[in-house]
Amino acid sequence: HLSITNFSRGISRTMNFSAVVTCLLASMATASQLAANPFAAKSKNNAKSAYVKKLMRGAKTTSGSQLRRLDQEVQVDVSGYSVKFEKCQFIKSYSDEYAQNEEAETVLGTDRFVIFRLCPNNSCEYCSTGFGEYMVDLESYLEATVQYQQELQENYCKACEECQNADDEAEADEGDENNNDERRRKLADVDCSTCYDECQKIENMEENGYIDATMYLECQQIYDPEDDSAQALYAGPMCASSGSKINIGVFQDEECNQLLSGKNVEKYLVDDDGNQMKLSHALLKTTYGSSNCVSCLKVDENENDNDGDNDQQPEANEMCEQLYEAAAKCEDVHGFDNGYSGYNYQGNNQAAQEELVCDFISSIYSGSYDDEGEITVYGANSAMGGGSTTTGGQKFALTFFILGTVGLIAYAGILHGKLTGGSKSQLSSQGGAMA
Numbered sequence: 001h002l003s004i005t006n007f008s009r010g011i012s013r014t015m016n017f018s019a020v021v022t023c024l025l026a027s028m029a030t031a032s033q034l035a036a037n038p039f040a041a042k043s044k045n046n047a048k049s050a051y052v053k054k055l056m057r058g059a060k061t062t063s064g065s066q067l068r069r070l071d072q073e074v075q076v077d078v079s080g081y082s083v084k085f086e087k088c089q090f091i092k093s094y095s096d097e098y099a100q101n102e103e104a105e106t107v108l109g110t111d112r113f114v115i116f117r118l119c120p121n122n123s124c125e126y127c128s129t130g131f132g133e134y135m136v137d138l139e140s141y142l143e144a145t146v147q148y149q150q151e152l153q154e155n156y157c158k159a160c161e162e163c164q165n166a167d168d169e170a171e172a173d174e175g176d177e178n179n180n181d182e183r184r185r186k187l188a189d190v191d192c193s194t195c196y197d198e199c200q201k202i203e204n205m206e207e208n209g210y211i212d213a214t215m216y217l218e219c220q221q222i223y224d225p226e227d228d229s230a231q232a233l234y235a236g237p238m239c240a241s242s243g244s245k246i247n248i249g250v251f252q253d254e255e256c257n258q259l260l261s262g263k264n265v266e267k268y269l270v271d272d273d274g275n276q277m278k279l280s281h282a283l284l285k286t287t288y289g290s291s292n293c294v295s296c297l298k299v300d301e302n303e304n305d306n307d308g309d310n311d312q313q314p315e316a317n318e319m320c321e322q323l324y325e326a327a328a329k330c331e332d333v334h335g336f337d338n339g340y341s342g343y344n345y346q347g348n349n350q351a352a353q354e355e356l357v358c359d360f361i362s363s364i365y366s367g368s369y370d371d372e373g374e375i376t377v378y379g380a381n382s383a384m385g386g387g388s389t390t391t392g393g394q395k396f397a398l399t400f401f402i403l404g405t406v407g408l409i410a411y412a413g414i415l416h417g418k419l420t421g422g423s424k425s426q427l428s429s430q431g432g433a434m435a
Contacts, residue, residue, distance in 0.1 A: 076339055078324055079316040081118040082293040083145070084127055088138060088239035088246050089113050089364050090259075090373035110257040110373050112138035112239065114246075115361060116323070118336070124293035132336035134327035135361055138237060141323065142217050142246070145287040148294070148319035150214075153283065156190065157199040163192035202282075210280040211269060216248045219256035222268040235265050239371060246288050248279060259372055296320035330358035 095109030115135050119127035205212060216235045223233035236256030238249030249256075250263040269277040286292065298317040316324075331339035332354055370376055 076324060077314075077316065078118055078296045078320050078338070079298065079314040080121055080296075080338075081132075081320070082121050082124040082295045083320060083323065084117045084119050084124055084293050085288040085290065086115040086117055086133070087243040087364065088288065089115070089243050089369060090239050090371065091364075091369050092373035092375075106258070110259075112237070113364070114138050114141040115364060116141070116327075118296070118320070118324070119293065121295055121297070125291070130335045130337070132329060132331040132339055133334055133358070133361060134323070134329055135357075135364075136323060136327040138239075138246070139217075140326045142214075142237060142287060144319045144322040144326075145294070146214050146217065146283065148317065149283055149286045153202070156195065157202065159190045160192070160195035160199050163190065163195065205280055206271070206277075209275065209277055211277050213248050213279045213281045213284040216265075219251065219254065221254070222250070222265065233260070233263070233268060235268075242371060244288070244290070246284060247281070248284075261372065294319070328357045328361075330354060330361050333358055 089112070091111045091113065092108045093111060094107055098104040098109055099107045113135050114137075115133065117127055118132045118134065120130050123130075201208065217237055219234050219236035221232060222235045225232060231252060232254075234251045234254055234256055235248055236251055238247055238256075238259060239245075240247040240249075248265050250260045250265050250268070252258045252260050266276075266278050269279070271277055286294075296316045296319070298315040300312070329339060368376055
């Protein structure tokens with residue numbers, strides 16, 4: 001059996017993503033620009049919304065279909081796109097909860113975001129036009145993507161098990177071409193020569209001294225000091241390598257807000273017998289990387305058993321539906337024609353505030369925050385808070401003004417000497433004449 005953490009389906013987080021992003025936007029725009037919340041809920045009629053969703057569950061939409069507009073619930077088809085990770089970013093901002101907590105050491109909370117794109121399946125590698133850009137909280141992103149990758153991993157190893165007896169079954173069914181064709185179809189995506197060793201490593205991970213990094217997607221304690229005066233430590237996901245990676249880091253609080261960047265999480269990982277353990281990042285790595293494109297097309301395992309029935313419409317998988325629903329969207333500016341911008345009816349606050357969303361995503365790309373979420377003054381060159389550094393341009397300007405000031409002082413001294421010297425000589429000549 002695979003030692004894999006099961007995650008519940010669906011986005012079930014209580015974090016109010018709308019309020020978090022709106023609060024962050026307030027530090028970057030005027031009050032008038034932020035009067036409307038771009039991430040507000042699309043419908044307040046929850047009972048009716050649930051009923052409409054139930055009616056639409058088995059419905060097939062067509063171009064111009066009114067099903068897409070029932071109860072103002074936009075059903076965007078993303079089955080022709082692929083998810084492409086772009087950046088992970090920590091952002092520190094004022095927290096009312098911390099401000100009211102007398103025991104809190106700071107009033108700044110840490111929010112975690114992931115920027116990703118939905119790129120056309122036929123051009124995901126380059127993804128230069130016709131794509132949508134999105135931002136979602138890190139927790140929701142990892143929940144959706146890790147669950148999807150876990151399912152792929154489980155299906156891969158199940159198919160690999162069939163390789164064990166494939167030769168024997170092939171010999172037994174040597175005269176049955178139908179069975180042989182079916183077997184070849186099921187094993188088409190599995191390399192039977194290498195998959196067994198790979199799946200054995202996954203199954204025996206803990207026995208080999210490894211812990212799957214996805215075990216720490218939720219903040220949890222990894223060090224409980226016997227001395228009450230010592231500091232407890234916690235492990236949770238963090239943005240690394242300027243946002244290009246997602247790793248497991250060490251934090252000093254139970255909500256994984258205060259990162260301890262100088263500590264290695266593996267130093268504190270031990271099994272029940274006290275043996276040192278290491279992290280396996282194989283599964284976690286599938287969720288990030290600019291070259292990783294994960295198709296949103298839902299694969300029907302029984303599609304070849306439909307005897308030529310090709311009328312079934314393509315559907316998006318659950319991972320993409322979850323991410324699209326939860327994310328703040330920047331679509332129209334990138335030529336994404338199938339998104340929210342095509343539904344300009346009353347109440348579509350997301351489409352109405354898309355420019356504001358795009359500006360905020362651009363600010364993250366431009367280096368407005370460092371790896372720990374501190375606001376930077378000059379892009380990626382320097383940061384507020386810790387020891388800030390000066391740029392090359394600043395050094396040149398400072399040197400220029402210092403030398404210029406020294407030169408002006410010297411010139412002023414020369415002028416003063418000439419003026420005072422001239423005055424004395426005139427007085428001497430006048431005094432001699434009067435004598």
